[in-house]
Amino acid sequence: MNDATPLKSGSLSSGAATVIGHSACPHDCPSTCALEVELLADNRIGRVRGDAANSYTAGVICAKVARYAERIHHPGRLLKPLIRAGAKGEGQWKEASFEAALDLIAENFDRAEAAHGSETVWLNHYAGTMGLVQRDGIHRLRHAKRYSNQFDSFCTNLSWTGFTMGTGALRGPDPREMAKSDCVVIWGTNAVSTQVNVMTHAIRARKERGAKIAVIDIYDTPTMKQADIRILLKPGTDGAFACAVMHVLFREGLADRDYLDRYSDDPAGLESHLRDRTPEWAEAICGVPVTEIEAFARLVGTTKRTFFRLGYGFTRQRNGAVNMHAALSLAVVTGCYQYEGGGAFHSNSDIFRLDKSLLEGRKYYDPGLRWLDQSRIGRVLTGEAEALNGGPPVTAMLVQNTNPANVAPEQRKVVEGLRREDLFVAVHEQFMTDTAQLADVVLPATMFLEHDDIYRGGGHQHIMLGPKLVDAPEGPMPNHHVFEELGKRLGVSESDGFGLTERQHIDHMLQKGGLGDFESFREEKWADMQPDFETAHFLKGFAHKDGKFRFQPDWTGTPAANRPPKRMGPQGPVERLPEFPDHVDLIESADADHPFRLATSPSRSFLNSTFAETASSQSKEVRPDLMMHPDDAAMLGIADGERVRLGNMRGEVSMHARLDAGQRRGVVIHEGLWPNSAFEDGEGINTLTGADSCAPYGGTAFHDTRVWVRKV
Ligand code: SF4
Numbered sequence: 001m002n003d004a005t006p007l008k009s010g011s012l013s014s015g016a017a018t019v020i021g022h023s024a025c026p027h028d029c030p031s032t033c034a035l036e037v038e039l040l041a042d043n044r045i046g047r048v049r050g051d052a053a054n055s056y057t058a059g060v061i062c063a064k065v066a067r068y069a070e071r072i073h074h075p076g077r078l079l080k081p082l083i084r085a086g087a088k089g090e091g092q093w094k095e096a097s098f099e100a101a102l103d104l105i106a107e108n109f110d111r112a113e114a115a116h117g118s119e120t121v122w123l124n125h126y127a128g129t130m131g132l133v134q135r136d137g138i139h140r141l142r143h144a145k146r147y148s149n150q151f152d153s154f155c156t157n158l159s160w161t162g163f164t165m166g167t168g169a170l171r172g173p174d175p176r177e178m179a180k181s182d183c184v185v186i187w188g189t190n191a192v193s194t195q196v197n198v199m200t201h202a203i204r205a206r207k208e209r210g211a212k213i214a215v216i217d218i219y220d221t222p223t224m225k226q227a228d229i230r231i232l233l234k235p236g237t238d239g240a241f242a243c244a245v246m247h248v249l250f251r252e253g254l255a256d257r258d259y260l261d262r263y264s265d266d267p268a269g270l271e272s273h274l275r276d277r278t279p280e281w282a283e284a285i286c287g288v289p290v291t292e293i294e295a296f297a298r299l300v301g302t303t304k305r306t307f308f309r310l311g312y313g314f315t316r317q318r319n320g321a322v323n324m325h326a327a328l329s330l331a332v333v334t335g336c337y338q339y340e341g342g343g344a345f346h347s348n349s350d351i352f353r354l355d356k357s358l359l360e361g362r363k364y365y366d367p368g369l370r371w372l373d374q375s376r377i378g379r380v381l382t383g384e385a386e387a388l389n390g391g392p393p394v395t396a397m398l399v400q401n402t403n404p405a406n407v408a409p410e411q412r413k414v415v416e417g418l419r420r421e422d423l424f425v426a427v428h429e430q431f432m433t434d435t436a437q438l439a440d441v442v443l444p445a446t447m448f449l450e451h452d453d454i455y456r457g458g459g460h461q462h463i464m465l466g467p468k469l470v471d472a473p474e475g476p477m478p479n480h481h482v483f484e485e486l487g488k489r490l491g492v493s494e495s496d497g498f499g500l501t502e503r504q505h506i507d508h509m510l511q512k513g514g515l516g517d518f519e520s521f522r523e524e525k526w527a528d529m530q531p532d533f534e535t536a537h538f539l540k541g542f543a544h545k546d547g548k549f550r551f552q553p554d555w556t557g558t559p560a561a562n563r564p565p566k567r568m569g570p571q572g573p574v575e576r577l578p579e580f581p582d583h584v585d586l587i588e589s590a591d592a593d594h595p596f597r598l599a600t601s602p603s604r605s606f607l608n609s610t611f612a613e614t615a616s617s618q619s620k621e622v623r624p625d626l627m628m629h630p631d632d633a634a635m636l637g638i639a640d641g642e643r644v645r646l647g648n649m650r651g652e653v654s655m656h657a658r659l660d661a662g663q664r665r666g667v668v669i670h671e672g673l674w675p676n677s678a679f680e681d682g683e684g685i686n687t688l689t690g691a692d693s694c695a696p697y698g699g700t701a702f703h704d705t706r707v708w709v710r711k712v
Helices: 068-072 098-116 132-136 138-145 157-167 175-180 196-209 238-251 257-263 267-274 279-286 290-302 312-316 320-334 374-381 411-418 479-489 502-512 518-524 615-621 630-635
Strands: 007-011 017-024 034-039 045-050 082-084 093-095 121-125 149-151 183-187 212-217 229-232 306-310 343-345 371-373 396-400 424-429 441-444 453-456 462-466 526-528 596-602 625-628 643-648 651-659 667-672 705-711
Touching: 017 462, 045 068, 082 098, 098 121, 098 396, 098 424, 098 441, 098 479, 121 138, 121 149, 121 374, 132 138, 132 453, 132 479, 132 502, 138 479, 157 312, 157 320, 175 196, 175 306, 183 196, 183 290, 196 212, 212 290, 229 290, 238 267, 238 279, 238 290, 238 320, 257 267, 257 320, 267 320, 279 290, 290 320, 306 320, 312 320, 320 343, 371 374, 374 411, 396 479, 453 502, 462 518, 502 518, 518 526, 625 630, 625 643, 630 651
Parallel strands: 121 396, 149 371, 183 212, 183 306, 212 229, 306 343, 396 424, 424 441, 596 667, 625 651
Antiparallel strands: 007 017, 017 034, 034 045, 082 093, 082 441, 453 462, 462 526, 596 705, 625 667, 643 651, 643 705
């Protein structure tokens, strides 16, 4: 154990002393929970708990992280660097030292660069850890070496874009205010499974104030089961529902016209536009009965303290930016932003003042270098000219914090590409993932309790320290070590940002933001960055130049955190984006050959492809299955538990049917992510999902897939 770690004593029921270390959850989850970790002898950990002293975590975390000892001490963890000894994917390896494996990676990167230029190398990374040092330090190597840039499009683009179009900034009311609401609308997020703290604050409002909890989603999730009001949409139709609710608000005098006149761009234009977006019009699109649309409108129109918690479900549909903007517009029409416990919240990503320029080597950043869209990795690796974006083929890669052979769309192309004999692939990982199995070199990686890092809570307002609490077993090394050591071997270790420790980078970022340093954070554990009430509620104006909320978005002209670089330009069919909030049929609609719409939603026990290796998560999730409406199953002669095959133009996969009337007819749900090997043919669910770019700023529509389903 690191003796510089902040500790406090607790006690076990046996009376033996327990040492508690403090950290933050590193996983790709907006909750970024403050953690208390039982530190045992011999670098082992016991139970992990939520830190009750953190006002957002409030002592509650999800079960999968509470069981983290199972993951960090897993017998299947990668401990030795491995070099491929057979054909790609054959599973034949020879062990090597970390030094020798890094030498081999550097040799291959140099060889590739000499043959094709620096843009042939792709450092493919993402959000396997959300720690800034271990996640984003890879850019230092990328920029210093002039390797290809990466356009991040997996997770946030559509929802962040839709939100920013309206407000001009990615922030909102303090999410702890949910506890002071009279109505909490949880829309497009299964918080019980994916961000438990939302429920903590919403349920507090229900207990203490009698607040109503309304859940809007595409199937009867564990969150919807806890709701007072349940709105079940067809996938990709949130915009239609929102428009009809706004229609009722205007029609019945429930729109806050004074607020709209003061704070929005064109309320009269919006009202006129909505005149024929009636509940009857919406019911035909979204499946929600007129009576439910009207009742919901009256609830939010008469409950001033209504908190709209808008989730990442919006980002999984091709029309997700339009839908997010429509849902957000609905909150504005009610005027709820003016009240404590009211407003719309999606992410606080804009509030943190951490300067990552040294960490990321921004001095060497060249936006003119070739960009590779992470969602199109299959097309990139199979050499499609458009995806290569004017650059050479990718012939060398380092994959870190992501598992594209499992999580990326168009999986067949991804796997075909990773198997290319002329492509060198190094993977730095904690377990032998689907991607690591296809690598030439596998490096073992530390877990978050074994290295230093710092985190920002997108779903709340804290910057949190995650110091090293235990020593890693012999073998695994932090991401930071890999950047630094490759930097030395590749001749850029004298560049700005190299040669510093993790703690020095943390100190630098904190000090530049006037936030203290590593040592002060060890004492305080976190900093609360919540803006004041008026700023958070946009009462000094929205973040556009004129201070007005935009009902008429400038779809291609608005700055946003995830906006594609100039070299890529706007993405997808931007010409079809609407003038005002609307339903736009930009989805992969069912057709005669593909009568079902598939959503690949997150399960409770996995987090993307993480935790799929732990026995407890596997046993809770049981097996890959397809949730089908019993009436749909009956039409196909499928009984509960029977094997089914589903497919489309991209491929086919097999699993078992689970009959459940919790979604609209014609909608099928698969919760994951299961490893590819959990499926009969070794092909995972992303065999079926598409990688076409979504308008206007890119993104991947993981829940927007048409399929056929057959009994096997
Ligand atoms: S709820 Fe999210 S942030 Fe909290 S412990 Fe679980 S995975 Fe981590």
